[in-house]
Amino acid sequence: MGPSDGDKVEGSSSGAGEDLRECEIEGKMEGSVDQISHLALDIGGSLVKLVYFKGNNNCSDDDKKGERIGFSNGSGTYPILDGRLHxxxxxxxxxNECIDFIYSRQLHRGGCWHHEAPVSENTIIKATGGGAYKFADLFKEKLGVGLDKEDEMDCLVAGANFLLKAVHHEAFTYMDGQKEFVQIDHNDLYPYLLVNIGSGVSMIKVDGDGKFERVSGTSVGGGTFWxxxxxxxxxxxFDELLELSHRGNNRVIDMLVGEIYGGMEYAKIGLSSTTIASSFGKAISENKELEDYRPEDVARSLLRLISNNIGQISYLTALRFGLKRIFFGGFFIRGHAYTMDTxxxxxxxxxxxxxxxMFLRHEGFLGALGAFMSYEKHGLDDLMLRLERFPISETYSGGKIHSPLPGDFNDHESIECRVYAT
Structure with a gap:
């Protein structure tokens, strides 16, 4: 038995069908960082995520559009080098498309302001995820760089903590089509449960900076859905499947409590008539083959099944450790209204x-952000230590915009996303 199948939310997926999504956070760094481009990767089983910092110096005017992070010396915010996280x-x-993208923008050589910098045999890129091991030789062969491997869980937690402390309006709730941003009190952030939904699902109890424990998980995740x-x-x-689910009706395939009890609810144990009694349950009682069901209905039922399962296991894990805050990240969610609502x-x-x-606007980049933060040279430690929660600048109005949420999200203060063709 699962929660009621209200089927109320009709939002859309974000950036469906696109291979590349690029978001920007504009900020400032100390030191001589204008000669480098910090690049970090999270190479998972399904997706490769990139985070890189580019200074605005010597970049094109188009590259300068974005939003601002301020860094403080203790007496106020001050500019050292304007730039953005992409x-x-x-x-x-x-x-190979990812590698071509890195090469075309010379990110392994220093980005737009340092195209001619030589790549030495000691040049490294911070990377996390299983692919940091699997594809290390490929990066060496194609780009001449080594992958400096960072622990995946360390990076996920560091990335989540960074976003929750640094980015204004990063976390939000979403139910029945209503989104509400959550104000995070830095003094009351921990402990919390971080549920990272990638190909599989990891559930991590976070007690502080660098203090965490993976306490549960499930193999039924984004890879299962895909x-x-x-x-x-x-x-x-994945995005095609997600978009297909948006047009489906899971009640054609899922068996509800009311269909077992003749339209009645089971009030004695708190089950409404619209509660899902069995995901895909109707398929066993109907004389139909797969071809008789609409693909969009199958996709909808599958998304409902997996999202419900993740939500239930996450809560039971939080209950086990007495945690009230549950943050969901990972690219399974994709800012998709139906997924979040479920x-x-x-x-x-x-x-x-x-x-x-609670959900995160930069949900899929936690590991890559954590790997990015692991650099220990060129003033990056100072960059992170000096980070303040920042006011959002006016939104970027040019180009093609995809926001992480459906509907009127762009009416709110937000970090915009731009889609580039590869």
Missing amino acids: FAKFETSKI GLGRLLTKCKS ISVAVHFWSKGEAKA
Whole structure:
């Protein structure tokens, strides 16, 4: 049995069908960093995530559009070097496209202001995820750089802590089509449960900076949705499958409590008639083959099943450790309204309203951000230590914008995303 299938939220996926999404946070760095471009990678089983810093000096006017992070010397915010953090993603199966992107922008040589810098045999890029081991030789062969491998869990936690402390309006709740930003009190952030939904799911109890423990997880995650979705619907990409689910109706395939009890609810144990009794349950009682079901309905039911399961396990894990805050990250979510609503409803249902699911706008880049922060030279330690929560500048109005949330998200203060063709 699962939470009620209200099927109310009709939001859209963010950036569906795009291989590359690039977001920017504009900021300032100390030291002689205008001669380098910090680049870090998180190479997962499904996606490669990139984070890189580019100074505005000598960059094009178009590259200067973005938003601002301030760094303080204790007596106020001051500029040293204007620049931005950029975020991009590629499918891991298309790792060569990622490498071509890095080469085309000379990120391994210093980015737009340092194209001619030589790559020495000691040049390294910080990287995390299983692909940091799997593709190390490929990066050496194609770019002449080594991958300096960082622990995956360390990076996830460092990235999450960074965002929750640094980025204004980073965390939000989402239920019944309503989003609400959460104000984070730095003095009351810990402990919390970080649920990172990638190909699989890791659940990490975070007690402070560098203090964490992986306490649970499940193999039923984004890879499950994508893998089963490909087999059942013939979709060629995760985003295609996600967009397909938006047009579906899971009630065609899922068996509800009311259908077992003749339209009645099971009030004695708190189950409404619209509660899902069995995901894909109708398929066993109908004389139909896979071809008789619409692919969009199959995708919807599959997304509902996996999101409900993750939400329930996450809450039970939080309950086990007495945690009230649950933050969800990872590229499975994609800012997709139906996914977020399903997870939120599951947490609300099983906690009887005592716990809330919270989401992160830079959900998929936690590991890459953590790897980026692990650099220990060129003033980067000072950069992170001097970070303040920053006011958002006016939104960028040019180019093609995809926000992490559906609807009127651009009416709010936000960090914009731009889509580039590769």
